Amino acid sequence: MNKRINDWINWVLYDELIAGKLNAPKHLLGIHEYGEGQIITAYRPHAVEVKVTSRTGKKVHTMEKVTDEGFYAIFFPKKEFSGTKYNLVTTYEDGTTVTTADPYAFDSQISDFDSYLFAEGKHYEIYNKFGAHPMTIDGVKGTYFAVWAPDARRVSVVGDFNMWDGNLHPMQLRPNGGIYELFIPNVLSGAVYKYQILTRYDEILYKSDPYGNQAQMRPDNGSVVADLTTYKWKDTAWVNKRKTYSRTDRMKMPMTIYEMHLGSWRKKVEDDDSGFFSYRELAPMVADYVKDMGYTHVEIMGIAEYPFDGSWGYQVTNYYAPTSRYGSPEDFMYFIDYLHSKGIGIILDWVPAHFPKDAHGLGRFDGMPLYEHPDPRRGEHPDWGTYIFDYGRAEVANFLIANALFWVEKFHIDALRVDAVASMLYLDYGKQDGQWLPNENGGNENLDAIKLLQNINAVMEEKNPGAFLIAEESTAWAGVTAPASMNGLGFLFKWNMGWMNDFLEYMKMDPYFRSFNHNKLTFSLSYTYAENYVLVISHDEVVHLKCSMINKMPGSEPQKFANLRLAYGYMYGHPGKKLLFMGQEFAQPREWSEARSLDWFVLDNPLNQGVQRWVKALNNLYNANDALYANDSDVMGFEWIDCDHPDKGVVSFIRRGSTPSKQLLFICNFVPVEYDNYEVGAPCFTTYKEVLNSDDVQFGGAGRLNSGKIKAIDKKTERMPYSISVTVPPLSTVVLEYDYTDVTPEDILKKKEAEKKAAAAKRAAEKKTAAKKTATEKKDVETTEVVKKEPEKKTAATKTKETVSKTKPAQTKAAVSKKTTKK
Known part of the structure; x- marks a missing residue:
């Protein structure tokens, strides 16, 4: 063995590597400066030869096999390679040769600031750091892995790219925070992997990636490397509009x-x-x-x-x-x-x-x-x-907060x-009792969970x-939808579970008993403005022997369908956003099961078709009339007309929108009795028009409708100043539309009297004008006649004057002649 290699190797770390306990492999493996030269080491069990080459392959150096366990090293008196610019070429016993860049030559992609933010619970984009991320570093394609496991003795990446051998890719533990990381070259999208974790008790665990972006199809449970950056989104306009x-x-x-x-x-x-x-x-x-x-x-x-x-x-x-x-x-x-x-x-x-x-x-x-x-x-x-998250631990809270943001920002x-x-x-x-631990104040509120939400x-x-976020919260906890700045939980909407439970219990009853349980129908209106509610009939209500919606309804088959149409009509009239679970929009008879398709075949039945058309009509009415949604959280949006006669089984109410026009009046009949000429209170003295009726033939009803205009009469009810008379079919919802007006019958009477006076005055004026006109015309005629006579007089006078003028010279001549004769 080269003395320089022997002197450089930390044999304690080597023993941990061979024992599978090394959590800082970059301290032993990879490329390291050593004096004026450098040393490269690699761990390749079952290899017969390992070479170090340049990226181009022009430089080739055979590494020394230091131990029989597969530890290889080479020393260069001078720096031969720069950073990651080399490959390891490994030949195994079966003759297979693998060429790859050295995983332990690459720098960490997690900064100290990342670690700090995560420890504080404020790294809201931690999903871009943890998990498995395909990337190219220094021209080398591979995948960067990072995982939080502070109590682990050692963590390795294992997968179909390294024969699931935990000895080949032990991860580097960062100095603080219990974060393990490693870049593995040549591991690309689609690779299957897990984390092999050696516990403090020497137990080996195989865990899927908590931050992994894809998993194998069950029953397999490995994580799959996935690249979330390649999809080209086309909904930019949608997302930008949402931000407003x-x-x-x-x-x-x-x-x-x-x-x-x-x-x-x-x-x-x-x-x-x-x-x-x-x-x-x-x-x-x-x-x-x-x-x-x-x-x-x-x-x-x-x-x-x-x-x-x-x-x-x-x-x-x-x-x-x-x-x-x-x-x-x-x-x-x-x-x-x-x-x-x-x-x-x-x-x-x-x-x-x-x-x-x-x-x-x-x-x-x-x-x-x-x-x-x-x-x-x-x-x-x-x-x-199941386990409950440790909401008070900053890193766990970070995991959950970042996950909520992940689905919105990435998907x-x-x-x-x-x-x-x-x-x-x-x-x-x-x-x-005895199964739970009170909070620091002795109460049952989970203060950490409240802070997290x-x-x-x-x-x-x-x-x-x-x-935004919607809460499925089934208790009377105050302020679920109040902003967090006002000490609320900050949700925008909350499922109205109280309404759902009461209303479904009411609808399941035989109509005879409904009158004795009238409060189940009306109680929700006493708290409907306490939160911003979504009215729900969810999947939980049509499973586990609770029956489908249609089979919750009492009566014969036609009555069941009539009851269901009535129920949906009342639901759409009640304040709150709407949710309906799939299959219930066409009255699927069977309970829902995740193992089979919905019973679409039941749409061969006209009654099921009718319910489907009814739900579609309700949605269309809802979307076209802001009276059904604009004031869900404002008391002006809803007003009872009549909820005081449970013996009749009929309730009526008003829904108001953002303008006086297109307001809606709902009449819901919860008993199998038809009411002809039924008197309903009306909010204003105007004309009403039926826009929807669940008894319409197209919805599966008998066609008892209110056609034409319905005029209010000047007759007060208990809550309303006027009345209308309508036909209310049994087990039905009737919806009328009207434009609100403040005009009263007195106003109309005064207007008529004013119009009458105006008409009389007009007639008098016209008569006077006509008289004046007649007089003027008569005077004009007389004037004309005078004008005509005056020329005639003038003519006669002129003639007389002319005659006088003609005779005067003769007379003058005669006079002169007389004078001359006298002389």
Whole structure:
């Protein structure tokens, strides 16, 4: 052995390398300056020869085999190679030759500042550092790996590129923070890998990458190297427009959501666990259907990778990887991009409340509680058999905050629906006495989770304006949708679970008993403005023997369908955004199952077709009339007309929008009794027009409609100043439209009297004008006659004068003659 090599080698590190315990391999392997020269070392078990060459191959040097375990080294008296500008050419016992750049010659891609921000819980783009990232460094293509495992003794990258041998690519532990990293040349997109972790107790674990962007198709569970930078997005205009929306804007916008499970909406091959359509195949199918039905958004269940189909995606092992069941991450990007091109928003279910105990997942990641709280009273859900995140640990909080941002920034998701928020807020959720630990104040509130949720919402609003979060929160926790700056949790919307539970209980009752449970129908209006609500009929309501929506309804088959149309009509009239789970829009009879397609074949039944057309009509009415959404969170948006007669089973109410025009009046009849000439209070003295009726034949009803104009009469009701008379079919929703006016019957009477007086005055004026005209005309005639006589007189006088003039000379001549004679 070369003495220089022997003197340079740290034999303690060498022993750790051979024992598989070395967590600082760059201190032993790679290229190192040694005096005026340099030394290069490599660890290649089962190799028969290792050479060092220049990138061009012009320089070739054979390395010395230092030990039989496969440790090779070479010393150069002067610097022969610069930085990473060399390759290792390894020949193995089977004759295989592998040429690669040296992984241990490359610098770390994580800075001290990255480590500092992560330790503070404020590295909101940590997903660009951790995980597996294909990149080119110094002209060498490969993948950069980084993982947080502070309690590990050693971490190696293993995969199909190194025979899953943990000895070949041990990772370098950075000085602070428990971060391991390594750049491995020639590992490209599509490579399968895991982290092999040696615990403090000498246990070997194989873990998938917590920050990995793709995973193998179950039952395999390795991570897959994926490049998220190659997809060319086409939704720039959509994203830019989204940035202009404020919280208030969103509250006043329409939102009718179609909740979907992609794998069972439609299946490519039935009775096949892998018979799914791909993201790319689903994109036009989903977009066309959702757009035709009038939905504004889709909410997608179960996208982050999960091992068990029956969990529906709510027990996640890979938070940064869209499930491979339907394709690659790039395929999922295409799906989102395509729906955006059709004007459809995307809401993604997100699960920060808990995670499963699968061996390859986050649980006991480095042999110790890392992502989960170390105290089982804080760190486990006994009923669910899952771990709870340690929300107070800065790095764990960073993992979750960055993950929420990741889906919005990398995949252009518009909103996240946060699952099981109540289980995060309460330390005793689902636990018996002795199974939970109070907070520092002795209460049951999870202060760390509260702080995390506030932070997530605040950071999301700051970094991605227009994107928002929705809470599935089932308790009366105050301020769920209040801004974090006002000590609220900061969500924009909250699922209205109270309304859902009460309303479905009410609808399941025989109509006879509904009158005794009237409060279940009306109680939600007493708190509807306490939060910004989404009215939901979700997947949880149509599984596990709860029955599908149509089979929750009482009565004969026609009555079941009438009840369901009535229920949806009342739901769309009630304040709050709307969500309906797939299959319920066409009254699927069977409960939902993730293992099969929806029962599309039932659309051969005209009654199912009718419900589907009814939901489409409701969506169209909703989108066309801001009375149904603009004032969801304002008391002026809703007013009862009549909710005081449970014995009749009929309620009526008003929905108001941003203008006096196109306001809506709902009449809902919850009993199988038809009411003819039914008197309903009216808010103003005007004309009303029926715009929707669930009893219309096209929806499966009997066609008992209100045609033509419906005029209000001057008759007060208990709540309204006027009345209208309408036909209300049994088990129906009737919707009338009107333009609000302040004009009263007295105003109309005064107006008529004024018009009458004006008309009389006009007639008098006209008569007077006519009289004047007649008089004027008579005078004109007389004047004309006078004018005519005067010329005649003038003519006679002129003639007389002329006669006189003619006779005067003769007379004068005679006189002269007389005078002459006298002389």
